[in-house]
Amino acid sequence: MPTRTARWATPMRRLIEYLVLAAAIVAMALATPTLIRASEYGIFLELTHKPGFQPAWDAMLRGETGLPAWLRAGKGTSSEYTARTTDGQTFITGDMCRPHDCPAQQIFGAFHMDTPDHATAAWAVLVDVQYPHPTDRPASAYAKLRWLGHPDEPIKALLMKSVRRANPDWDHAS
Structure with missing residues (x-):
């Protein structure tokens, strides 16, 4: 039978993974306007x-x-x-x-x-x-x-x- 710590490890790990993913998405969204401005004219x-x-x-x-x-x-x-x-x-x-x-x-x-x-x-x-x-x-x-x-x-x-x-x-x- 798993211990209490092991039972909570998987959901906690998933939560951390989701938070890291959310932080990456926010970082990309914040960087996007700069990228658009850098190439706003295109070719x-x-x-x-x-x-x-x-x-x-x-x-x-x-x-x-x-x-x-x-x-x-x-x-x-x-x-x-x-x-x-x-x-x-x-x-x-x-x-x-x-x-x-x-x-x-x-x-x-x-x-x-x-x-x-x-x-x-x-x-x-x-x-x-x-x-x-x-x-x-x-x-x-x-x-x-x-x-x-x-x-x-x-x-x-x-x-x-x-x-x-x-x-x-x-x-x-x-």
């Missing part, structure tokens, strides 16, 4: 359709002719955005590309932020790379760049950092 392509970003994106594209249909329609493949600070100014940068053909046609963009959910301007560089190309020269030797939104030299440098990050063989033969 770069989605930004171009958000109310606080779309006017700047549309202004950048206005008057441009000969742009790819996927870009005009906002139907590319995209990556997550990155927030960057340059000279005390905040920019959201990211890229998107022609579906099923990213190496050949990509756009790298930057939004200038005045508040966390509002962009005042947008710039981009459309990169067309001839593929396939020989590997004896860097990818940049086979690329055509098209600047959108009239970026100044610091913005061009910011965009080119994104190009180089996404294309490791940009400046070097593979």
Whole structure:
């Protein structure tokens, strides 16, 4: 016959397990708003359709002719955005590309932020790379760049950092 201590051990253990589980659920619930805030914008392509970003994106594209249909329609493949600070100014940068053909046609963009959910301007560089190309020269030797939104030299440098990050063989033969 079990002793009184042994008889109560199983229910007490279950109670402790439930309390630990409840504490874990509460901890996850408290952490969730922070996680949502950290990635509230999602992928770069989605930004171009958000109310606080779309006017700047549309202004950048206005008057441009000969742009790819996927870009005009906002139907590319995209990556997550990155927030960057340059000279005390905040920019959201990211890229998107022609579906099923990213190496050949990509756009790298930057939004200038005045508040966390509002962009005042947008710039981009459309990169067309001839593929396939020989590997004896860097990818940049086979690329055509098209600047959108009239970026100044610091913005061009910011965009080119994104190009180089996404294309490791940009400046070097593979």
